[in-house]
Structures are given as C-alpha cells and as structure tokens.
Amino acid sequence: MLTHLECTRCGEHYPADRPQSVCPKDAGVLYARYDLASIKRTFASGRLALRAPTMWRYDAILPEANPVSLGEGFTPMLPSREFPNVYIKDEGLNPTGSFKARGLSACVTMARHFGLKKLAIPSAGNAAGALAAYAATAGLEAHIFMPKDVPTANRVECDYYGANVTLVDGLISDCAKKVAELKESDSWKKDGWFDVSTTKEPYRVEGKKTMGYEVAEQLGWRMPQGIIYPTGGGVGLLGMWKAFEEMEALGWIGSEKLGPERPKMISVQSAGCAPIVKAWEEGKQSSEMWSNAATLASGLRVPKPYADYLILDILNKSKGTAVSATDEEILEATRHWAKVEGIFAAPEGAACLVAYRKLRAKGFFKPEDTVVLFNTGSGLKYLDVLDTASVERTLLSAKPAAPAKPATRQIAGIIGPY
Numbered sequence: 485m486l487t488h489l490e491c492t493r494c495g496e497h498y499p500a501d502r503p504q505s506v507c508p509k510d511a512g513v514l515y516a517r518y519d520l521a522s523i524k525r526t527f528a529s530g531r532l533a534l535r536a537p538t539m540w541r542y543d544a545i546l547p548e549a550n551p552v553s554l555g556e557g558f559t560p561m562l563p564s565r566e567f568p569n570v571y572i573k574d575e576g577l578n579p580t581g582s583f584k585a586r587g588l589s590a591c592v593t594m595a596r597h598f599g600l601k602k603l604a605i606p607s608a609g610n611a612a613g614a615l616a617a618y619a620a621t622a623g624l625e626a627h628i629f630m631p632k633d634v635p636t637a638n639r640v641e642c643d644y645y646g647a648n649v650t651l652v653d654g655l656i657s658d659c660a661k662k663v664a665e666l667k668e669s670d671s672w673k674k675d676g677w678f679d680v681s682t683t684k685e686p687y688r689v690e691g692k693k694t695m696g697y698e699v700a701e702q703l704g705w706r707m708p709q710g711i712i713y714p715t716g717g718g719v720g721l722l723g724m725w726k727a728f729e730e731m732e733a734l735g736w737i738g739s740e741k742l743g744p745e746r747p748k749m750i751s752v753q754s755a756g757c758a759p760i761v762k763a764w765e766e767g768k769q770s771s772e773m774w775s776n777a778a779t780l781a782s783g784l785r786v787p788k789p790y791a792d793y794l795i796l797d798i799l800n801k802s803k804g805t806a807v808s809a810t811d812e813e814i815l816e817a818t819r820h821w822a823k824v825e826g827i828f829a830a831p832e833g834a835a836c837l838v839a840y841r842k843l844r845a846k847g848f849f850k851p852e853d854t855v856v857l858f859n860t861g862s863g864l865k866y867l868d869v870l871d872t873a874s875v876e877r878t879l880l881s882a883k884p885a886a887p888a889k890p891a892t893r894q895i896a897g898i899i900g901p902y
C-alpha cells in the first residue's frame with residue numbers, strides 16, 4: 485500500500501521502490517505515502533486486537549517488506565502514581581533499551597529489502613546501539629560515528645553487536661560531517677553504502693510513527709490533550725504527527741471538525757542544548773546551530789535538528805510549546821520518577837516530568853487533561869552518567885558554605901562542550 489515518497493518541502497513525489505535519501509531538489513525530508521483509502525476499505529482498527537504486541541502489528545500502514553524485528557514496540561502505557569490523567573509511555577522496555585529500536589527496525593528492514601550492505605550512522609548514542617543490533621540481526625554491516633564521550637553502554641553494546649565504531653571528538657553534528665566525507669569516497673557507491681542518519685532516510689520516521697498509533701490504541705482510540713516528548717532529532721514527534729494524520733484518514737480517530745482530536749505536542753530540551761526552544765520562543769521557522777552544547781542527557785545533544793522546520797511546524801499546528809530543563813532539574817526528576825513511579829528513566833525521558841510540572845504551574849495543562857510523557861529509554865544505559873553525577877552532588881551537598889551553582893554548570897564533566 486506504500487505508493488510513493490513525498491518531499492515535505494516542495495511536495496515532489498519520488499518512487500518508493502528503491503533507496504532514497506532526502507529530496508534532490510531542496511534537501512527536504514521525504515515522507516512515505518500510502519493508499520490510505522484502500523487500507524481504510526480493507527483493514528479496520530478492530531483487527532489489531534489479535535495481532536502480536538510489537539510495532540509490526542501496524543504493518544497495514546508500514547512498507548511491505550519482511551521485518552527485521554527483535555520484538556520492538558507496544559511498550560507499556562503506565563498511569564502515573566503521582567498525577568491522575570498522566571501516563572508514562574515507557575520506551576525503555578524496547579530492544580536495546582530505547583525508542584530508537586523502532587526507527588532502526590523499520591530502517592534496517594528496508595535496507596535489507598533494497599539489498600544495501602553497509603549502513604553508516606552518526607549518533608548521539610542510543611541510535612548507534614539500535615542500528616548495531618538490527619544490522620547484526622539482518623546480517624548487514626553497521627558503521628557507527630558517535631561522540632567519544634557517549635554513555636559507556638552505547639560504546640560497549642556496539643562493540644558486542646560487532647559494529648564498526650568510530651569515536652569522534654565532537655558532537656553528533658561533527659559525526660555527521662564524518663559520514664558526509666565518507667560519501668565523497670569512491671567506495672561509497674561501489675560497495676553498497678547507505679546513510680541512515682535521522683530524517684535523511686524515509687523509514688526511521690515510519691518506525692517511530694508507531695508510537696502515535698500505540699498512544700491512540702492504548703488510550704482506547706482517544707487522543708490525549710498533550711504529548712511531552714524529549715526532542716533531539718525529533719523523529720518521534722514527526723512520526724506521531726504523521727500517524728495522527730493517517731489515523732484520521734483511516735477513520736480510526738475523529739477529524740478536526742468533530743472535536744479536538746490532536747494533542748498539543750510539547751518539545752522538551754536540555755537548557756544546555758535547546759535550539760528548538762530558542763527558535764520557538766523567537767517565533768522562527770527553523771533553528772540555529774546551538775554552540776557549546778553540553779548536557780548529561782546525551783540524546784538531547786543535537787545542536788541543530790535536520791528536521792527543525794517540521795518540528796516547529798508541528799508545535800505551531802498543534803498549539804503546543806517548547807520547554808527547557810536544566811541538568812539539575814533533569815537529575816532530580818530522574819531520581820523522583822525512580823522513587824515515586826518505580827521507573828528508572830533515561831535523563832531525556834525524565835526531562836518530560838520537569839516540563840509537565842512547569843506547564844501545570846503555568847496553567848498550560850489542567851489536572852483533568854490527559855497527558856502522555858515519553859520516557860525514551862532506560863536509565864540502565866546511563867549508569868556512568870547518573871552514578872558520577874550523584875557522587876558529585878553528594879560531594880557538593882557536603883560543603884554547606886558552597887554557593888548555589890549556576891544552571892549551566894557541567895556535571896562531573898562527563899559530557900562537556902567542544
């Protein structure tokens with residue numbers, strides 16, 4: 485039912501029967517488009533109940549290819565013990581311990597389908613681990629470029645999965661430059677290389693969009709009033725918004741005319757790297773490269789998301805907003821969620837709690853609003869970051885005369901600026 489790819493900038497159509505990257509005309513992100521009218525006639529949402537509890541239960545609205553799957557998706561939607569009407573979508577239970585499993589499962593599925601051999605990825609950490617695992621499953625080569633100070637778990641898992649790892653002295657943007665250099669080499673075309681960077685290939689969004697289908701299905705095909713989403717590259721935000729449009733066309737959720745059926749989409753970023761928050765506050769349509777990006781939430785160290793124009797458009801259309809959280813706030817929230825909810829979250833995920841509290845305090849959300857907070861990964865992948873940070877905090881609190889630290893202080897220097 486996949487009919488073509490469509491540029492999100494100029495609307496040009498491209499064939500979906502071969503590997504595609506971005507729009508050759510304007511470098512816009514390409515979206516997979518389906519014959520939704522035919523799917524509507526042949527597949528009703530009621531049939532989903534009998535399906536396996538993975539993201540491939542939605543294969544009616546995914547590309548037709550033999551899935552490279554490790555059981556990703558259909559993660560728990562946990563009611564908060566602290567806030568009625570708040571749910572925590574726990575993506576830490578995915579294979580490789582993060583939401584990146586969804587996008588890379590779909591992406592590697594299509595790479596194998598197209599006969600690609602060597603997959604290159606610049607990553608802030610968790611996407612690297614996910615690519616390494618799915619490439620191993622599919623028998624493809626994974627070539628990973630990630631900052632040298634990623635959490636230890638990301639380095640070790642890539643090594644065990646047999647990936648080729650290059651540690652880069654810099655940020656994900658510097659890793660992307662390394663992949664761009666590689667693209668200029670003679671072997672790139674000859675040896676079947678492919679760049680699977682966030683939003684530079686069309687199928688990671690397709691995997692991530694299943695989060696939107698799950699939110700709807702797990703809430704009984706009702707939309708929440710808000711979704712708070714930690715935004716690095718922003719693929720999940722793009723994917724969920726795309727899912728809502730598709731579900732509306734499929735008649736699975738109501739249309740705009742029938743009532744408020746779209747959640748407010750909220751981006752949360754770290755105060756140490758908040759290009760989307762800055763652009764949102766300045767009313768801009770794209771972001772500027774954030775200099776000196778530094779935060780313990782390594783997944784949020786994306787100085788300029790490639791799809792910034794789409795992220796900002798979604799915040800605007802959904803009447804959402806963008807919120808930042810300091811590393812101190814994120815650390816406190818990580819500990820709070822573990823103690824109160826029993827969820828040992830990734831720092832990026834715990835940032836959602838910081839954002840929710842701020843938005844409740846401002847009256848943006850009311851207590852009766854249903855809001856879904858995305859915990860994008862497991863805290864177990866950040867043991868070195870969280871452990872050292874807590875040690876540092878203990879040391880600080882032992883010095884009663886110490887003045888309050890500024891919000892931009894780097895914690896333990898684990899993840900510093902370049």
Ligand SMILES: [Zn+2]
Nearest residue numbers: 491494507512
């Ligand atoms: Zn275009």
